[in-house]
Amino acid sequence: MTFGFDALSPAEFEDLSRDLLGRELGVRFEAFGPGPDGGVDGRHAGAGAKTILQAKHYRLSDFDALARTMGKERRSIDLLAPDRYLLSTSRPMLPANKDRLAEIIGSALRTTADIFGYEDINALLRKFPEVQKSHVKLWLSGAGVLERVLHAATHNFTTLIRDDIVQKFMVYAENPSFQAGREILEKYHVLIVSGPPGVGKTTLAEMLCYLYLGEEWELIAIRSLDDAFAHIDDTRR
Structure with missing residues (x-):
């Protein structure tokens, strides 16, 4: 399965990059809150060496836009003086693209292999499939999964159309209530979602x-509840 990352926000792509590159390198990258990052989307320090990760979600932008942005980042990278610099981007990469970025980034980049483009990120997702499921918007946006969801959802929720569902995926911002609800369902097989109007109960459900x-x-x-009990069938999921 190949992912396009279109459904992810820049912050969600940063989270994905930290998880995947952390798995690949066997380290944990620190994460930071919203605000000026000074060229740091992830940081790992160990044994006196500092590794800096930056993530650039440029899936729908041309390469020149990414190159210009990295040119502006060069001063921050030099000031950080990392022992190793990693760049993750949702933009597809050609060898010439990586070579040009290497020139822009400078000596902090050990090798062009430390630039992870669209193809590299997808390769890591195939290598670490468990990461897909921990990023629900990414997993649900995968072609095979999305088609199953679209077919089943439009069959059961007759008022929904394909565009409605896709739009919900695109704008949904996962929050702690999603994981909490999932854990309750897995443990108790029942979940009651309650709260005042407008807090997102229907969207969560x-x-x-x-x-x-x-x-x-x-x-x-x-x-x-009578409907629920009438449809219980222990032989089916």
């Missing part, structure tokens, strides 16, 4: 439904 549809569970829409 829908995204959890899409998650399980992607795992090939059958969705049955009910209007009462």
Whole structure:
């Protein structure tokens, strides 16, 4: 499966990059909150050596835009003086592209292999498939999973159309309630979502439904507990 990363925000792509490159290198990268990052999206310090990771979500931009941005980052990189600098980008890379970026970045970049482009990130996702599931928007946006979700969701929620579902994926910002809800469902097999109007109860419920549809569970829409009990079938997911 190949991912396009279009559904991810820049912050979500940073999270994905830290997870994947951390797995690849066998280290944990520190993460930082919103705000000027000074050229640091991830940092690992150990044994007196400092590794800096930057992530650039430029999937829909041309290469020159990425090159210009990295030119502006050069001063920050020089000031940081890392022992190793890593660049992750959602932009597809040609060998000539990596060579040009290496010239722009300077000596902090050990090798062009430390530039991870679109193709490299997808290769790491195939190498570490468990990372896919921990980034639910990424996993749900995968072609095979998305088609299963679209088919099942539009069959069960007749008011939804394909564009509605895709749009929800694009704008959904995962928060702690999603993981908490998932853990409750896995442990107790039931979840009650409550709260005042406008806090996102319906969106949370829908995204959890899409998650399980992607795992090939059958969705049955009910209007009462009697409906639920009537549809219990221990032989089916």
